[in-house]
Amino acid sequence: MDQPIGTGAEIARIEWTSGSILLFGGPYSNYHATVALRRQAVGLGIPATHVLCTGDLAAYCADPRATVDLIRDWGISVVMGNCEEQLAQRRDDCGCGFSPEMQCDLLAKEWYRHASEELDDETKDWMGRLPGHAVIEGPGFQLMAVHGSVSKINRFVFPSTPWSEKRREIRASETAGIIAGHSGIPFTQIRGGALWHNPGAIGLPANDATPDAWYSLLTLDTGGVRIEHRRLAYDYEAAAERMRCAGLSHWYREALTNGCWPSLDVLPPAEHRRTGRPIAEFTRVWRAPSDHDRTRGTKSPLTAAPLHTA
Numbered sequence: 001m002d003q004p005i006g007t008g009a010e011i012a013r014i015e016w017t018s019g020s021i022l023l024f025g026g027p028y029s030n031y032h033a034t035v036a037l038r039r040q041a042v043g044l045g046i047p048a049t050h051v052l053c054t055g056d057l058a059a060y061c062a063d064p065r066a067t068v069d070l071i072r073d074w075g076i077s078v079v080m081g082n083c084e085e086q087l088a089q090r091r092d093d094c095g096c097g098f099s100p101e102m103q104c105d106l107l108a109k110e111w112y113r114h115a116s117e118e119l120d121d122e123t124k125d126w127m128g129r130l131p132g133h134a135v136i137e138g139p140g141f142q143l144m145a146v147h148g149s150v151s152k153i154n155r156f157v158f159p160s161t162p163w164s165e166k167r168r169e170i171r172a173s174e175t176a177g178i179i180a181g182h183s184g185i186p187f188t189q190i191r192g193g194a195l196w197h198n199p200g201a202i203g204l205p206a207n208d209a210t211p212d213a214w215y216s217l218l219t220l221d222t223g224g225v226r227i228e229h230r231r232l233a234y235d236y237e238a239a240a241e242r243m244r245c246a247g248l249s250h251w252y253r254e255a256l257t258n259g260c261w262p263s264l265d266v267l268p269p270a271e272h273r274r275t276g277r278p279i280a281e282f283t284r285v286w287r288a289p290s291d292h293d294r295t296r297g298t299k300s301p302l303t304a305a306p307l308h309t310a
């Protein structure tokens with residue numbers, strides 16, 4: 001069941017006038033992956049002001065407290081995920097909207113309880129102050145970052161989700177495109193000059209039978225915005241061992257090493273069929289509609305680019 005978007009702090013704004021922005025989702029209590037990504041950002045010379053996480057800091061893995069502390073110390077922008085919203089409200093479930101018969105629901109009880117017990121009140125209160133949306137102010141365009149979608153914090157939007165539904169969300173945002181998380185699959189789609197981008201998650205693999213996590217790098221270029229989907233190699237064996245030591249069951253621990261999710265309940269048929277098929281790193285270029293395009297209702301040249309379905 002969907003639920004309304006979080007009612008956190010006012011909308012965050014990120015000024016982006018040059019260089020790159022690093023985007024990622026779902027740290028999921030995976031401290032080792034988060035450390036690796038921060039190192040990657042430092043190596044790429046990207047300041048914390050140009051890094052954004054689409055939420056769900058604490059979930060499946062062993063180290064919610066260390067992961068959240070690391071994110072806060074890093075000083076990056078974070079959009080509230082359903083996990084933050086639920087933890088902040090002291091709820092007893094993750095808020096993903098799983099039905100009781102779903103295996104996801106059964107598995108979530110364990111990791112959510114672990115996260116809730118590990119995190120103190122001050123941290124949960126901080127989560128409750130996170131913004132539900134963030135606006136990235138680029139040169140001549142805006143993008144909105146959300147967790148699930150603009151209208152629902154826990155809405156799963158996949159590559160196969162009809163474009164008409166994505167377009168409705170983009171229009172509701174009153175920006176040129178959406179950066180979303182929650183679904184854990186990296187993909188970029190461009191249609192009619194509008195953008196839907198999910199950088200993927202760093203806390204779990206992308207169900208593609210490889211242990212790597214995913215993030216993205218958006219770079220301002222003369223031809224538009226270059227969107228690079230990148231793998232993140234990290235010490236997944238150490239992260240899995242931490243889960244064993246924490247007494248968490250084997251389901252998500254094995255996912256860290258074999259790269260496939262323990263439950264496919266949330267996946268539509270198209271994404272279900274892609275289970276276990278490695279995703280290649282890929283790059284797309286997006287050109288924001290110009291004022292002229294918007295006025296004339298014409299499509300930008302890149303709207304003819306093939307739709308990418310990761």
Ligand SMILES: [Fe+2]
Nearest residue numbers: 056081082182
């Ligand atoms: Fe989520």
